[in-house]
Amino acid sequence: MSAVGGIAASPAIDRRAVISVLKRLRLPEGQSDPFPLYDELRAMGDVVPAPWGGYFVTGYDLCDEVLRGRNWLVPDVAWQQRQPDPGRWQSPATSEMSTKLSRLNSPHHTAHRRSLGNPFDRRTLTAMGPQVESHVERLLGDLEQSLDLHGTADLATTVSERLPLATIGSWLAIPESDHPHLLDITHRQVFAQELLPSKDQLQVSAGATLQLRAYFTDLVRRRRARPGTDLVSDLIRYWDAQHPDDRATADEIVYDLTMFLTIASLETTATLLSVAVWLLLAEPGRWQWLRDNPEHIGDAVEEALRYDPPVHLNSRVAAEDTELAGVPIARDAMVHVMYGAANHDPRRNPDPHRYDILRHGSHLAFGGGAHYCMGAGLARLEARTLLTRLLERLPGLRLDAPPAYAPRMVFRRVTSLKVTV
Numbered sequence: 001m002s003a004v005g006g007i008a009a010s011p012a013i014d015r016r017a018v019i020s021v022l023k024r025l026r027l028p029e030g031q032s033d034p035f036p037l038y039d040e041l042r043a044m045g046d047v048v049p050a051p052w053g054g055y056f057v058t059g060y061d062l063c064d065e066v067l068r069g070r071n072w073l074v075p076d077v078a079w080q081q082r083q084p085d086p087g088r089w090q091s092p093a094t095s096e097m098s099t100k101l102s103r104l105n106s107p108h109h110t111a112h113r114r115s116l117g118n119p120f121d122r123r124t125l126t127a128m129g130p131q132v133e134s135h136v137e138r139l140l141g142d143l144e145q146s147l148d149l150h151g152t153a154d155l156a157t158t159v160s161e162r163l164p165l166a167t168i169g170s171w172l173a174i175p176e177s178d179h180p181h182l183l184d185i186t187h188r189q190v191f192a193q194e195l196l197p198s199k200d201q202l203q204v205s206a207g208a209t210l211q212l213r214a215y216f217t218d219l220v221r222r223r224r225a226r227p228g229t230d231l232v233s234d235l236i237r238y239w240d241a242q243h244p245d246d247r248a249t250a251d252e253i254v255y256d257l258t259m260f261l262t263i264a265s266l267e268t269t270a271t272l273l274s275v276a277v278w279l280l281l282a283e284p285g286r287w288q289w290l291r292d293n294p295e296h297i298g299d300a301v302e303e304a305l306r307y308d309p310p311v312h313l314n315s316r317v318a319a320e321d322t323e324l325a326g327v328p329i330a331r332d333a334m335v336h337v338m339y340g341a342a343n344h345d346p347r348r349n350p351d352p353h354r355y356d357i358l359r360h361g362s363h364l365a366f367g368g369g370a371h372y373c374m375g376a377g378l379a380r381l382e383a384r385t386l387l388t389r390l391l392e393r394l395p396g397l398r399l400d401a402p403p404a405y406a407p408r409m410v411f412r413r414v415t416s417l418k419v420t421v
């Protein structure tokens, strides 16, 4: 890296070197530890041309600037329609996602977000606390049972994947019997949001997206028939008032919002939970240290979010011709904001590959600007609650095997985390 303390742009980047990094990121070693590869990419510059067009933004300050800047938009339907590759953007899975919050720009984005208010303000989170605790107790009971029976247990599938579903399920009043079905569909849907999905992956994703549509439109229909005090019923009332003569539009928006809230909350939080536990067990003494210093559980969660954020990459497009670190960027060009690389930028977080509970570093795990994650408070609550009770209930917890990851570049997923006592 040529400019510590400044922003570096390299004018002559070897395309083959970029392709080599991307290939290695897809290998199992790249999945389990992508950070040295991000260093390689950042060493080429803060703005690195992607082989397929567009740019990777690798440095913290520049990622932050793009996320907050008014001249950067999310790639919405209007942008997609201007692209020369209609197959990529018009596949059912992708086009279905283009009406969701994260793919809307103002004014639609503002209107949809306003209807949700601040769903996890301090008061709501305090009220949700006991419920999250009871989900944690139940799931830790299952974990202990598996440990008793087999001497080993998979924390990822027994606890991490199920806690976010139980939490969001209670909030949206989704019957527990539907949880396994929902978990399965969300894992298959995510491919459409990956960086370069294959045709096969887009097909799998398309099938899952249709299932999600079927599930959530039916949920809205049932809730309209028997309204309650849950979020879906509140949203129906809100959007009926906005469209008094057009129930179909109101229903469609409520579907968009509830479906997206659900998928946005599941894998992301599950990954945080598994990664936070893994990082604490990865080095001898850390688990015990945190047990002795539980006032730092919140710090441990923040450092896990910095060290290995559940989302590693997100995209924005230029609203007009512009420049980033001296690199000219044409209107509509796409930039990939690399949260994982940004969090490991040594200019922002010195000695970045060290997990340091007392670091109090900066991170972009929840994005930034107008699209900042709406569920950050809830995810933090779940992680703090799980760690608190795990440390109390299983003081002798140890790793039985290193974590296994799904081959992804955007949404991290720990498929298994074997633990023992």
Ligand code: HEM
Pocket: 067, 101, 102, 103, 113, 168, 260, 261, 264, 265, 266, 268, 269, 272, 309, 310, 311, 314, 365, 366, 367, 368, 369, 370, 371, 372, 373, 374, 375, 376, 378, 379
């Ligand atoms: C550790 C867990 C989570 C992580 C790391 C995470 C991360 C993110 C990121 C990176 C974004 C994009 C921000 C941007 O474009 O600048 C986002 C958006 C969003 N997240 Fe989360 N998220 C998590 C959990 C949740 C939960 C639990 C919910 C809801 C219950 C949620 C709801 C949303 C929504 C609705 C958006 C779209 C906001 C918008 O576009 O205006 N997330 N999240």
